[in-house]
Amino acid sequence: MKNQLSNNADQRTVFLVSDSTGITIEGMARALLSQFPIHFKQIIRRYIDTIEKADQTIAEIHVASKDEAELPLVLTSIVDPEVRQHMEKLNGVVIDLIAPLLPQMEAVLGVKAERVAGHSHSLHYARNYLQRIDAVHFAMEHDDGQGQRHYENADVILVGLSRCGKTPACLYLSMHYGLFAANYPLVESDLQRPEIPECLQRYRDRLFGLTIAAQRLHQIRQQRLPDTRYASRVQCEQEVRQLEALYRQWRLPNLDVTERSVEEIATAVLAHTKK
Amino acid sequence: MKNQLSNNADQRTVFLVSDSTGITIEGMARALLSQFPIHFKQIIRRYIDTIEKADQTIAEIHVASKDEAELPLVLTSIVDPEVRQHMEKLNGVVIDLIAPLLPQMEAVLGVKAERVAGHSHSLHYARNYLQRIDAVHFAMEHDDGQGQRHYENADVILVGLSRCGKTPACLYLSMHYGLFAANYPLVESDLQRPEIPECLQRYRDRLFGLTIAAQRLHQIRQQRLPDTRYASRVQCEQEVRQLEALYRQWRLPNLDVTERSVEEIATAVLAHTKK
Structure with missing residues (x-):
């Protein structure tokens, strides 16, 4: 019985999918989700940077959410457009937290974004x-x-x-x-x-x-x-x-x-x- | 001479303004900025959660960028709408990284966001x-x-x-x-x-x-x-x-x-x- 198995209205599962360490998306998810009076169960997948890994993650999410009343909610931070678009094949709500900001930044900076995963750690911390x-x-x-x-x-x-x-x-x-x-x-x-x-x-x-x-x-x-x-x-x-x-x-x-x-x-x- | 004092095209100052620890915006800025072939100098202001502190920050940014060729670029993560709107009085480009995502999350979750600063750390980490x-x-x-x-x-x-x-x-x-x-x-x-x-x-x-x-x-x-x-x-x-x-x-x-x-x-x- 789908409805009986589903979480109550005050709890919701959220999947976080990152193409790198997942640290940025954990922080963003915290900033966003803490604004809602809901208890979120977070499931994170890190280093999802290929079509194959995206496929595997989609399958995992479908399995993990099969008993939920709502469609799965997935927050992503994936810069490679192909991998990101692939995640949208998932039967659920997929919201990317980084990509929508890039065109705005490109307009301000007058330079095209490179859209390559994993840049942020290697560049900044080295x-x-x-x-x-x-x-x-x-x-x-x-x-x-x-x-x-x-x-x-x-x-x-x-x-x-x-x-x-x-x-x-x-x-x-x-x-x-x-x-x-x-x-x-x-x-x-x-x-x-x-x-x-x-x-x-x-x-x-x-x-x-x-x-x-x-x-x-x-x-x-x-x-x-x-x-x-x-x-x-x-x-x-x-x-x-x-x-x-x-x-x-x-x-x-x-x-x-x-x-x-x-x-x-x-x-x-x-x-x-x-x- | 403004143009002589300005940075060259490969360097740009970015101001980060957070109403809390600044950790989320540092991560997001890294994720975004590392996609551009530009060297960014980052200046961060943390715990900017009142109109007064926003005013002081605006003044500081105007002073710090008075010799730059371009208008200052300011990334913010401020959930209080009044404080955020106040930051937009700054003579420059102000991009908020969190607020634009809230309406989309509200639509998916069917609940209104609370828009109160500092939630994320106290809630999550306690x-x-x-x-x-x-x-x-x-x-x-x-x-x-x-x-x-x-x-x-x-x-x-x-x-x-x-x-x-x-x-x-x-x-x-x-x-x-x-x-x-x-x-x-x-x-x-x-x-x-x-x-x-x-x-x-x-x-x-x-x-x-x-x-x-x-x-x-x-x-x-x-x-x-x-x-x-x-x-x-x-x-x-x-x-x-x-x-x-x-x-x-x-x-x-x-x-x-x-x-x-x-x-x-x-x-x-x-x-x-x-x-």
């Missing part, structure tokens, strides 16, 4: 590949207070309480923007003294503070080390109170990360450092 | 935030052959020569896809024995090999430890030859990373693990 790799290694070697003797090479030093998200933010900044990002955990002994920890004083222009709601910190630490003093609600509340007082006293730029993803934390730091 | 953070810590603790006693928790174990890109690929997989990714360096003693290293034998289904052109490996290692045996052309050639023979013998799925970005390596591994 230039700063080594910088980004070096930055990733720097972030790993300067995580959690390590490697303080090389702080003069840091573009930014994130400070904050244990488990507030410093490490992923530093790795994101290094991997995506080639920023040399260190992080230093403010522990109880740091929180009990009024001045900036000595190893950081020379670099105060590069410090950026993270803060977090005590309840959220408590949840995260509970998952890590359940029912310890470290994870207790009281301990988290006290640390956050002391931390925020210090940030005010030190006049440190800072960000509440409670409701923020790693991407949002990293790009907020980036916007602050103006790199 | 669900698997802790999984991703755990995965990042797993990747860091299982980098470069560390933590072998926890390999049973790994989704994938990357193997390959020193400095071939294993670490950034593992971090990318963990941060973006929540995959538990370990990596193990195949060193000379591993390369000289015919069998899979003992600590990996139980996990051969999770192994994925990286390989690289000897010349490229030589370049990367030269940067790290110049003029050492480790970095020498001869050494790199021999290691790559031995490595590729072992991959064939072990029938290991593997990828040549020479011309590939971190994103391409990570998503190729992901496509293989079918996660």
